[in-house]
């Protein structure tokens with residue numbers, strides 16, 4: 397159960413903020429109880445409003461790969477803040493940041509900063525539509541790319557029919573230019589291109605899905621997206637807002653050795669500050685105003701404080717960090733799978749690098765149709781058991797959990813034991 401301080405704060409919050417939260421998943425509706433209100437965080441630990449400590453596996457939904465309040469990142473933010481918070485004018489910092497991103501993502505010839513992942517994907521799609529002079533956007537069921545209207549769309553009646561809104565307030569006409577296919581379904585993708593290839597502006601994909609829980613791509617799926625887009629004059633967009641700097645310093649495209657036409661980044665690149673990126677091939681990015689006819693702008697785009705946090709983070713994404721994350725995440729994944737087997741619970745662990753999910757269903761989970769079979773009420777009971785024992789897990793079966801540099805081997809061992817005990821509650 398949540399602490400009384402958080403519960404009281406939650407009641408106050410609900411008087412002034414819809415659902416008491418500034419983003420829906422934080423409301424704990426999928427797992428029950430009041431959300432923990434966080435007072436501060438350091439390393440791998442969160443501290444609730446009542447002072448209670450929690451071992452954190454959300455990491456602000458990915459950004460905290462170096463651990464919370466990492467001294468060098470905080471120092472960079474403090475220094476930058478002393479020089480002014482925002483200028484609405486170009487700075488050298490933005491140039492250095494863009495150069496640092498390009499070194500990690502050679503597929504990005506030019507990039508633009510935005511203040512959120514939603515802005516990054518929304519802008520990338522607008523640029524792809526301007527570049528191809530086509531309207532149709534292809535996405536995959538279970539993938540989330542932020543809350544722009546044309547991305548809040550679910551599959552229509554048939555696999556390759558146009559989408560229907562997945563949120564109130566999205567006009568049917570907007571949804572109708574988005575086609576949603578099953579993730580990892582190569583046949584459906586090929587069939588769509590065969591039928592409508594000349595209408596498709598872009599295919600946007602989470603190269604490793606985090607937003608239905610961690611679902612890796614099957615061999616050949618991502619390469620097929622890139623190849624089919626090239627063949628039909630469409631633009632492939634890797635939405636690496638979550639996977640970027642997470643599954644490798646250079647993201648999924650580095651891990652899998654692929655070259656998408658455009659890439660979106662967020663979360664880790666901003667070190668936890670409001671900073672995201674979209675970019676890609678020179679000829680495509682030449683479409684962006686003021687050079688080209690596709691308009692995109694932002695008062696706080698490339699904000700010097702956010703960019704300082706991003707730069708300080710990128711500079712610390714070392715091979716040693718990823719080796720440590722791989723070792724610790726593998727130990728945790730194996731420990732969770734063993735605990736589920738010992739408890740005779742139908743479950744599977746899916747992991748790519750330091751992003752992972754314990755699904756309460758048999759694996760493999762390759763698509764939304766698979767993921768939606770998970771026992772969400774059992775997940776909720778397990779989550780409450782973890783929380784009661786001081787482990788803060790993503791409050792939804794359909795989210796990925798994350799490890800950071802500050803998680804120790806002892807933290808992993810403790811988490812496995814706590815997970816084992818919580819499985820008995822679930």
Ligand code: KE4
Nearest residue numbers: 419457512513514540541542607635637638
């Ligand atoms: P933001 O607009 O939330 O910065 O980014 C949207 C976005 C785009 N693409 C991917 C692959 C993403 O995962 C996200 C946002 N991720 C969610 C967590 N699954 C953010 C948490 C939230 O919505 O509160």
